[in-house]
Amino acid sequence: MFIYPLLTTSEQASLPKLIAQPIAIPNKFADSTHQLFYCQTAKGEMVLKVCNQATIEKSHFWLGANHLFAADFPNSLGNIHLTHHFLEKNGVLAVPDFVSASARRFVIAQFLAGKDIETEHITDQWVIQLAEHIARLHQCTYSNWGKLHAPQFYAKQWASRLHETLVVLVKQHGSLATKPLVTEILAHAKNINETEFVPMMLDLRWDQFRCLRNNDLALIDLDAFVIAPRALDLVLLEYVLTPSQLAVFKKHYIQTHTWPDHTADTPCYQLLLFLMNVMGETNLAKWMQQI
Template sequence: MTGISQQLVWSSAERTLGEKLIHVEFVGLESNHLYRLVTTEARSYSLRIPRLEPDRLTPFWQYLQDTFGLRYGTQLSNVGPLLRAIDDDGILQTPRPVATTTVGAKSAYIFTWVDGTSWESGEFPNTRQVHERLGRYLAHLHQRRYQTFGTFSEHRLDPTEFVVRTNASLQNTIARFWTHRPDLGEWFDRHAKTMNPDVFSGHLSPIMPDFGANQFVYRDGALAGVVDLDSYVIGPRELELAGVELCLTRPQDFRRGYEAILSLPRFETFRSYCRFWILVCEAAGDPDLEKFLTSNTYFD
């Protein structure tokens, strides 16, 4: 159940597109209520309706607001610079923005549809081709260097502020959601508070902090497109790479693709800190801290 009627989606989309629809399909619910639209001319679109209220964010989206200044619900209207960067590299397809509209009282965004098979697991398919292309895709984006961090529309934050802003958000999230886990507060006091901010100040690029295989689509066994654009920000590549490492099934193939363009950084300098952030802001259930920090450690 989405709480949004299909009839309302149908009428809003037809009014905005100026085209008749023959099919409206609810696809899923993650960052957005996601629908597929098909017109009488056989054109396909996606319609995305942000699912959260700005004053009731999840820990992850609250972190992006606290640390990067991302205003939830508006980010899909500012993806132009990201799409141009991905297009320039020519490795993956992306949905193209078509229109901004409303469905009832909610903002909604219509994009072109990228054909491909979705992948529900967070881990990437166990193939060389997928991992090498993924490595090349990330390295090409990481070649785009910035001096400051933030959102694509406004990235003016000094990199020395990254750890301070992250720690403030983490401390608030632990106090709100993890009071039953004193081990997290203890780890924060011992390690997060003493994290060297210089680790994250040297390489700012376009990154997807909630990285996972289910943000992409696949065709003929290959990585074909990136379809979830909501969380992209300008930030330290280390934050993204720490999440990527957790999702790999063929890490050496990923390394081969990435290092054909850029050298990987030293994961031991940032892995634990970034994984602690992932656990606090994104982890489901009640994971074991030590296991979460040390599993799937493929890179030095």
């Protein structure tokens, strides 16, 4: 008899029957918040993601996401089927079919056959697909922000919550609190005025995608979607993409959207992404100079 790793007997009772013992998928990062398993079941190939509570509690990323956006992770896993449905309806990239989930515990989704994306081998075709996907999501605009499925905060609350979150995260990083640049950014954060909010993947990186057999991109990690300022999404993309990739991205994005001037607020969003350890950079000066 085969069993799902790390799950209780009651949790396994309603899951698809296994036809082989699941195989652990090595984590790409030391601070990964899930343990992954490849599962062969009577209903097809699947991926099981089991929460690592100890890692989540130490995660600067989830501290920031939960404090700023009230993301409520990992409780939010209980509603992740809504994210699957939202992206199937509003995005252009393939996402795994949802199978099952339990708040604070696990998610099971369809396994998408293909290959992992390597950042050194990104094609223009993938950049264009990403641009079309982001542009389509940005057609969904909101006057409120916060959780993807229930954005509960008003636009006027953005500056104060951003400032509070930055202060909390800076304290987690110790010596950063005394840096003049950080002090200057914190002061500016109080005065940001955002009015346009869109769906955003807070941890967007190329390793969150797979290349399918037809060479199309698929988005395989859906945990961290929120409703956020469009400018924050664009700042993150400027880190993810090389200058040449960004030029390709913009060319396609501006076919349906303007590219806003967010220069004044960029340092605040750079600091937020740095403190949340989105790209793994540990040198603040180097990070601030990248874009």
